[in-house]
Amino acid sequence: MSFLRRYYWGILGGVLATYVFSLFHAYVGEEANYTIMSMEMWQRQIFRSVVALGGVGGRPPLYNWLMIPVARLVGWSQVLLAARLVTLGATLGTALTLGWWARSLWPGVGAGKLAGLLYLVTADVLFYRGWLAYADPLFAFFMVLSAYLLWSAVQRRNLFWLFLSLWVIFASYLTKVMTAYAYYGGIWLVLSSQRSGREFLWSRRALGIYVLGLLPMGLWLGVVGHQDTLQVTGQLDDVSNKLLSLDDLSAWFLKLGEFPLSILAGLLPSSLWALWGMTAQRRQGIPWPMPVKLLSGMALLNFLPYWVAPYSAPRYVLPEYGLVVLVATYYLTHEPVLFQSGILRPERWVVGLALLGLGVSAAGYPLYQQRVRGDNYARMATQIEALAGPYPVYTLNWTSVGLSVAALIDSRHFGRPAIVTPPPRFADGLVIAETPRDLPGDGWAELEGQAEQLILICRGKVCAAPFFHSGRP
Numbered sequence: 001m002s003f004l005r006r007y008y009w010g011i012l013g014g015v016l017a018t019y020v021f022s023l024f025h026a027y028v029g030e031e032a033n034y035t036i037m038s039m040e041m042w043q044r045q046i047f048r049s050v051v052a053l054g055g056v057g058g059r060p061p062l063y064n065w066l067m068i069p070v071a072r073l074v075g076w077s078q079v080l081l082a083a084r085l086v087t088l089g090a091t092l093g094t095a096l097t098l099g100w101w102a103r104s105l106w107p108g109v110g111a112g113k114l115a116g117l118l119y120l121v122t123a124d125v126l127f128y129r130g131w132l133a134y135a136d137p138l139f140a141f142f143m144v145l146s147a148y149l150l151w152s153a154v155q156r157r158n159l160f161w162l163f164l165s166l167w168v169i170f171a172s173y174l175t176k177v178m179t180a181y182a183y184y185g186g187i188w189l190v191l192s193s194q195r196s197g198r199e200f201l202w203s204r205r206a207l208g209i210y211v212l213g214l215l216p217m218g219l220w221l222g223v224v225g226h227q228d229t230l231q232v233t234g235q236l237d238d239v240s241n242k243l244l245s246l247d248d249l250s251a252w253f254l255k256l257g258e259f260p261l262s263i264l265a266g267l268l269p270s271s272l273w274a275l276w277g278m279t280a281q282r283r284q285g286i287p288w289p290m291p292v293k294l295l296s297g298m299a300l301l302n303f304l305p306y307w308v309a310p311y312s313a314p315r316y317v318l319p320e321y322g323l324v325v326l327v328a329t330y331y332l333t334h335e336p337v338l339f340q341s342g343i344l345r346p347e348r349w350v351v352g353l354a355l356l357g358l359g360v361s362a363a364g365y366p367l368y369q370q371r372v373r374g375d376n377y378a379r380m381a382t383q384i385e386a387l388a389g390p391y392p393v394y395t396l397n398w399t400s401v402g403l404s405v406a407a408l409i410d411s412r413h414f415g416r417p418a419i420v421t422p423p424p425r426f427a428d429g430l431v432i433a434e435t436p437r438d439l440p441g442d443g444w445a446e447l448e449g450q451a452e453q454l455i456l457i458c459r460g461k462v463c464a465a466p467f468f469h470s471g472r473p
Contacts, residue, residue, distance in 0.1 A: 003347040008113060014354045015120050019091070021361035022131035023084045026374035030400050031133040032407035035079045038064045038071060039410050040418045048224050053395060053406070054420030062174035063135040076414040080407070083133035090141040091130040095119045097141070098322050101148045102329050104155075105291050115329040121350055122321055124266030124314060126357045135176045136315040142172035143180055143319040147187045147298070154197050159209050162201075166213025173217065181217075183319055186302040190294055252310050259307055266314050267321055269349035270328035273339060277331030280338050289334075292327055299323040376449030377401065381408040383447060384456065388430040391462050394422035395432040396439060401452045402432050428460030443468035 040051040071082035095116040103112030146168040153161035172180035191197040264271045306312040433455040436444040441457035
């Protein structure tokens with residue numbers, strides 16, 4: 001631990017450099033979903049609902065609200081950078097929140113600085129989740145901040161902090177989905193398991209705060225939910241399908257074993273130290289400290305639904321990462337003797353991950369995108385623009401490849417209307433499709449770019465290019 005304290009700022013600088021390099025990678029996965037929404041929302045001046053490929057509604061818009069002013073600042077041609085800057089801000093915000101939380105729990109031992117650093121070097125966060133332009137990091141930031149405020153409200157018997165925690169969890173809902181309130185409920189239940197927590201959280205004054213704190217959610221659903229029913233029904237359908245749709249029993253049993261292992265691996269090194277510390281104390285007959293009991297209980301209770309659900313993904317449990325980081329922080333600062341052997345030494349893990357992350361971000365990932373996938377999206381977009389010429393481009397391709405290419409074309413020509421799904425009747429134009437049979441056309445062609453392919457369907461004068469086959473396949 002003395003090594004980490006001595007070289008803390010140098011290590012932190014290397015970790016932050018990793019995130020900075022990551023900002024400039026090509027599109028990854030479904031990032032284009034969010035950049036497309038932001039561009040179309042601004043073009044059409046619709047802000048209470050998201051807009052994608054001409055369709056209105058479907059999910060809450062807070063991530064896009066934050067992305068739009070950043071995109072206007074850096075330029076719409078750099079909208080992916082704007083989206084990742086918002087994500088990085090959320091990741092750093094989560095690290096700071098965990099730092100405040102740890103310092104309030106264990107003052108005077110450097111727990112605050114350590115907790116923030118541990119979150120930033122968490123494998124899944126450092127290599128992928130902490131910079132990716134998805135809503136999940138912002139979603140997790142508000143959930144962790146709300147949990148910290150709720151915890152502090154109980155410790156301080158402070159109704160204002162309780163009120164703030166409810167408004168922050170509303171911001172989390174506005175970022176993605178209503179399961180934010182289920183997470184908040186799990187934190188609330190664990191804190192209520194203690195007598196002091198019950199006395200505060202179940203008091204009459206607290207009940208009045210709950211009404212005021214839930215008011216924004218009620219108003220939002222009453223006003224926006226009435227106009228954008230898909231924002232409500234779509235979320236409910238999505239959650240119920242993932243929690244209840246069990247189609248393959250064998251795949252579900254496999255997932256029950258694989259999912260926790262993948263989460264523990266993504267949570268390295270904190271998961272290693274948290275489990276080792278708790279196991280060591282149990283073997284020695286030492287009771288776990290109350291903060292460790294509560295934090296681990298919160299993490300487990302909120303993890304269980306995603307574990308048993310037929311479908312889930314690591315990004316859904318990103319808010320629980322911070323709780324495990326706090327448990328690991330306790331053991332590293334209070335039981336350092338447990339981690340003096342080779343594989344457990346914290347400086348080896350932290351420095352090793354910092355160096356590996358820097359190498360992957362600065363060289364490994366760019367090389368992968370150049371050789372396999374990523375950089376090819378820009379080349380495919382250029383080819384499509386050349387083939388379409390002055391005629392419009394439409395899309396029926398909702399894959400990550402199709403969305404990435406459409407987003408690049410939109411951002412390059414932000415002064416023109418964004419790409420949308422094709423209207424029922426159009427005479428001249430080019431459609432980005434998944435198969436040649438997606439739409440009747442006068443010709444079609446397959447556009448290949450390294451490991452990815454797109455189908456292009458043409459109508460009218462665009463089909464004059466020799467690139468296209470005549471008629472249907």
